[in-house]
Amino acid sequence: MTANLSVEVNNLQYSYPDGHQALHGVNLQIKKGERVALLGPNGAGKTTLVMHLNGILEATDGEVKVSGLLVDSQDKEGIKKTRQRVGIVFQDPDDQLFMPTVFEDVAFGPTNMGFDPQLIEERSIHALKMVDMLEFKDRAPHHLSFGQRRRVAVATVLAMEPEILILDEPSSNLDPASRRELSEILLSLDVTILMVTHDLPYAYEICERSLILNKGKIVADSNTPQILRDSNLLAANRLELPKGFSI
Amino acid sequence: MRGENSSTNLREENSRDRSHGHSHGHSVGERLYIHRHSRIHDLPGHIKIISFFAFIVVVVLTPIRQWESFIGYFAIVFTVIYFSRLPIWTLAKRATIEFPFLIFALLMPFTAGGETFEVGPIALSREGAIAGLNLITKATLGVACSMILAGSTTAHSILAGFVRIKTPSLFVQIASFMIRYLNVINDQMTRMKVAREARGFEAKGIRSWPIFTSTLGALFIRSYERGERVHLAMLSRGYQGTLSSLSVENSTRKDWLLGSTFPLAAIVMFLLGNFLGAS
Numbered sequence: 001m002t003a004n005l006s007v008e009v010n011n012l013q014y015s016y017p018d019g020h021q022a023l024h025g026v027n028l029q030i031k032k033g034e035r036v037a038l039l040g041p042n043g044a045g046k047t048t049l050v051m052h053l054n055g056i057l058e059a060t061d062g063e064v065k066v067s068g069l070l071v072d073s074q075d076k077e078g079i080k081k082t083r084q085r086v087g088i089v090f091q092d093p094d095d096q097l098f099m100p101t102v103f104e105d106v107a108f109g110p111t112n113m114g115f116d117p118q119l120i121e122e123r124s125i126h127a128l129k130m131v132d133m134l135e136f137k138d139r140a141p142h143h144l145s146f147g148q149r150r151r152v153a154v155a156t157v158l159a160m161e162p163e164i165l166i167l168d169e170p171s172s173n174l175d176p177a178s179r180r181e182l183s184e185i186l187l188s189l190d191v192t193i194l195m196v197t198h199d200l201p202y203a204y205e206i207c208e209r210s211l212i213l214n215k216g217k218i219v220a221d222s223n224t225p226q227i228l229r230d231s232n233l234l235a236a237n238r239l240e241l242p243k244g245f246s247i
Numbered sequence: 248m249r250g251e252n253s254s255t256n257l258r259e260e261n262s263r264d265r266s267h268g269h270s271h272g273h274s275v276g277e278r279l280y281i282h283r284h285s286r287i288h289d290l291p292g293h294i295k296i297i298s299f300f301a302f303i304v305v306v307v308l309t310p311i312r313q314w315e316s317f318i319g320y321f322a323i324v325f326t327v328i329y330f331s332r333l334p335i336w337t338l339a340k341r342a343t344i345e346f347p348f349l350i351f352a353l354l355m356p357f358t359a360g361g362e363t364f365e366v367g368p369i370a371l372s373r374e375g376a377i378a379g380l381n382l383i384t385k386a387t388l389g390v391a392c393s394m395i396l397a398g399s400t401t402a403h404s405i406l407a408g409f410v411r412i413k414t415p416s417l418f419v420q421i422a423s424f425m426i427r428y429l430n431v432i433n434d435q436m437t438r439m440k441v442a443r444e445a446r447g448f449e450a451k452g453i454r455s456w457p458i459f460t461s462t463l464g465a466l467f468i469r470s471y472e473r474g475e476r477v478h479l480a481m482l483s484r485g486y487q488g489t490l491s492s493l494s495v496e497n498s499t500r501k502d503w504l505l506g507s508t509f510p511l512a513a514i515v516m517f518l519l520g521n522f523l524g525a526s
Contacts, residue, residue, distance in 0.1 A: 054483055079487055088483045094431050095476040099492065100403045100423060107492035112485035120492070142430040160484065 005068065006164045006192040007053060012062035014048060014216075022048040024216040025062065032163070035186075037191040037203035037224060040213035041238035046196045049213065053194075054086040055079045067163055071203045084113055087162030091169045093149035093198045097141040102133065102152050105141065109160040127159035128152075131185055147178030154185065158196055164192040200241050204228055212237050278429075279341075279397040286505060287331035288399045291496040292504035294406025295400055299392045301510035306388050309517055311381035316520025317388075323512045324391045331399050338394045345390045348382070355379035400425045407495050416489050423490060424477075432470055439466065 007030040014023040022045045030036050042045050047071045052064050055073040064071040071082050087109075090096045091190040099105035104125040128134040131151040141149055150170070157165060172188070177191070183205055186193060197203050203210055203224055211226045212220040212235045220227055227233065227247050233242060241247075282288075287295075309316050328335055332391075359375025396405070406426070409419050439462055448458065478486075 051479070055478055056482055083485050086483075088480075090476065090480050090483075092476065094428075095473060096480045098424060098427055098477050098481065099490065100406065100427060101494075104492045104494060108481075108486075108490070109484035111492040112487055141427070156484065239354055 006030045006034070006066065007194070008065040008068075009049075009052070010063050010065075012049070012052060013060045014045075014052065014057060017074055022216055023052075026213070026216070027220055028211060028218055028221065030164070030192060030194060031190055033190070035207040036195070036208060037207035037210040038194060038196045038213060039200070039203060039210055039227075039237070041240055042051060044213045044237075045216045047168060048214055050088060050168060050194070050196060053164075053166060054083050054088060066125070074166045080113075080165050084109075084160050087157030087165050089150075089153050089165070089167045089170065090156050091172060092188060093141070093146070093153040096153040096156060097149060098234055100140060101137070102128070102139050102141060102144070103137040105152065106137075106156050106159045106217060109156060115161065123159045123161065124155075130158055130189070131155045132181075145178075145200040147174050147181070150174060150178070150182065151185070154182070158189070162191060165189065166194045166196070168196045170199070171197065171202045198239070200228055200234075200239065201245055204247065212239070249427065268337075277402055280401050281333055281337065281398045283332040285330060285332045285399070287327065287395070290502055290506055291411075291498040292400055292404035292406075293411035293496070294408075294498055294502050295396055296405070296408045296412060298373055298506040298509045299396050302513050303389050303392055305510055305513040305517055307385055309520070311377060311384065313517075313520040314522050315523045316516045317384055317387060319516030320513060323509070324388060324395070327373070327395055327509065328391075331395055333398045335397065338391070338398060341394050342387070342390050345386055348386055352379040352382040352386070357384070407493060410493055411495050419493070420490055423493070428470070428473070431465065431473075435469065436462075438467060439455065 007028070009026050009028045009057070012023050012026040015021040017040055026045075026049060038046050038049070048057065052059055053066065053071070055064075055071045058073045066082050066085050069078065069082065069085075072078055097105050099108055099182055103124060106127055107120050110120040110123045125134060125137075128137055131154050133148060133151050133155060136144060136148065136152070141152065144152065153165075154170075155163075165186075165187075170182060174182065179202070183202065184205055186195075193207070195203065195207055210220070210222065210224040212227065212233070220230075220233055221235065228241060228247050290298075290398040306317075308318055309320075311317075328338065355371075355378050356371040358373040359372040360380065361372055361374040364373050364376075365371070400408075406419060406423050409422070410416075443458070443462070448455070450459075
């Protein structure tokens with residue numbers, strides 16, 4: 001059973017240094033290859049939870065396991081492995097893309113993994129191909145459109161060949177065509193996906209399963225259509241389907 | 248399938264060049280770089296940095312009384328500009344950043360002591376005049392060199408050059424982030440300006456200064472927070488203190504040969520001036 005799990009979170013609690021408690025005992029399991037949406041209102045603790053999955057934040061109590069390996073930010077070697085397995089695509093691509101050219105940015109992760117130059121190049125090119133951005137590899141990030149930058153941000157993470165891909169609000173600020181192109185890319189990938197979003201139709205399109213996090217607790221965990229049909233559940237968690245949208 | 252792919256790539260390559268003029272896609276995002284085809288442009292960044300630095304060292308070490316050498320130095324600089332095909336008028340306009348320093352140099356004859364000479368009714372210090380002239384001449388040569396370097400080298404090539412000559416990684420990283428985020432912060436500032444004006448703000452003298460300072464404060468906080476987010480994103484991809492994926496340029500013996508002619512020419516001018524001055 002455990003061998004089949006990508007992510008396992010047990011009774012995770014977290015308080016910020018100022019004492020504010022953001023997570024109140026989160027439990028969740030994600031199987032390999034699953035695509036899961038993490039829904040919830042602003043300030044529910046979604047991003048805080050994500051930051052625990054690759055050990056950027058350290059749990060106040062409880063534990064996080066990725067592919068059966070305990071995430072422990074004190075263990076330097078272990079954390080390196082974890083960060084290769086867990087790829088996070090942050091919300092603002094300008095935060096993620098900091099190198100002078102697209103290619104160098106995509107190569108940043110694999111280089112840190114200590115691969116030899118040929119493998120780094122292979123992986124980076126492959127990742128750029130997957131998001132259909134190879135022709136822009138020598139461009140500066142500043143000169144790409146927002147949608148293109150988001151795709152490059154996905155490539156920077158794919159180049160590390162993660163087992164689980166975590167996306168924070170992947171559809172935010174995208175025009176409808178970029179939004180669709182990104183979903184096609186995500187659906188074509190053979191990885192476990194955890195997608196943090198407020199975009200419920202997007203969650204419906206991409207993820208078969210959804211979780212709702214509210215006030216630092218998982219309050220619902222089921223298949224996506226079932227959750228989206230439960231209008232009382234959605235309303236209780238400040239979530240709403242767009243007008244006219246029905247499942 | 249493969250053939251089809253490469254032909255579409257080629258087409259897109261062509262259309263990209265058209266849409267950005269004649270740029271080959273590598274000059275985008277640059278503020279100072281001027282795209283031309285010249286041997287000077289083609290030189291790898293690290294050779295240019297070393298070569299220009301060596302030239303400036305020779306210039307700075309030449310005593311100002313050996314004025315014949317300085318004529319030679321200026322001749323070398325103009326020759327390099329000629330071969331770099333950089334527009335001299337643009338370089339001249341950029342060189343005006345030197346002006347504030349010139350004011351200091353011009354004040355020196357009035358403030359320094361020692362032996363004096365008279366220009367009309369004013370007594371000027373000879374020592375001060377020579378020191379001022381020294382400063383102006385050497386600074387102008389130095390500024391001219393940086394203008395050529397900045398105009399003929401992409402920011403990326405300069406960064407790669409600094410990596411290659413083993414500049415401490417921290418400096419290169421700071422410079423690299425500065426270049427990357429200058430545009431981002433600039434855009435942010437423009438958006439804030441538009442938002443201000445959209446609510447009827449007009450800059451009217453000293454009364455509007457508090458508005459500017461609070462805008463700057465907000466920008467500072469936002470940039471600081473962005474810095475933190477960028478750092479988190481870097482850690483998530485295994486950052487361990489270096490930007491090692493920054494690509495480094497290769498250099499040939501021919502490049503080194505060409506790069507060394509610049510400081511060598513300066514040394515020749517130094518010796519020539521020394522010889523002429525002595526005789």
